[in-house]
Amino acid sequence: MAEPLLVCDLAQQFCVWKRIQSAVTLLVSQERLAFMQQLEAVPVYRSRATRSLGCYVSVAGQPRCIRLQFKQEYSCLQETFLHEVAHLCDHLQNFSSLSYRGAHRRGWQQWATALEIPVKRSGVSEAIDALYKERLKAVAVCQGCGEIVYRLRRLPANKRFYHRSCGHRLTPL
């Protein structure tokens, strides 16, 4: 298997390595080198998700990886990458060795600002929205109004489902 890409590889690829370095210079006053070394060595894996553009994963208080959906537009990709780097930095700085509970609160917001990305919960990618819609399947039809219901996965066969907008039963297709 190929070596995983690391945060430092992608930062260079997306031309944001300097931006990350200046954010760290701004916000980390002690043991900056150790902070950078931890940060740059975190692997970045491909995500196939279509409802989220990326995510930061930690296990037992330690950074594990960043997952990125690479099929989003280049401009989104750079921003999503930095969004997840902001979570990683927030974890390293404010929840060191603890499980990460930063979400999009103050610590993360400071990093997002320093990394010059929008301080908002999630980005929007038309490419990924289109990919999501492509994967939807017709899974059921409503016995009341006849509307067809689309989902990513089939409905479990052992349960009854009702149409949210009219209340009638859904028949799996």
Ligand SMILES: [Zn+2]
């Ligand atoms: Zn986030």
Ligand SMILES: [Zn+2]
């Ligand atoms: Zn209905």
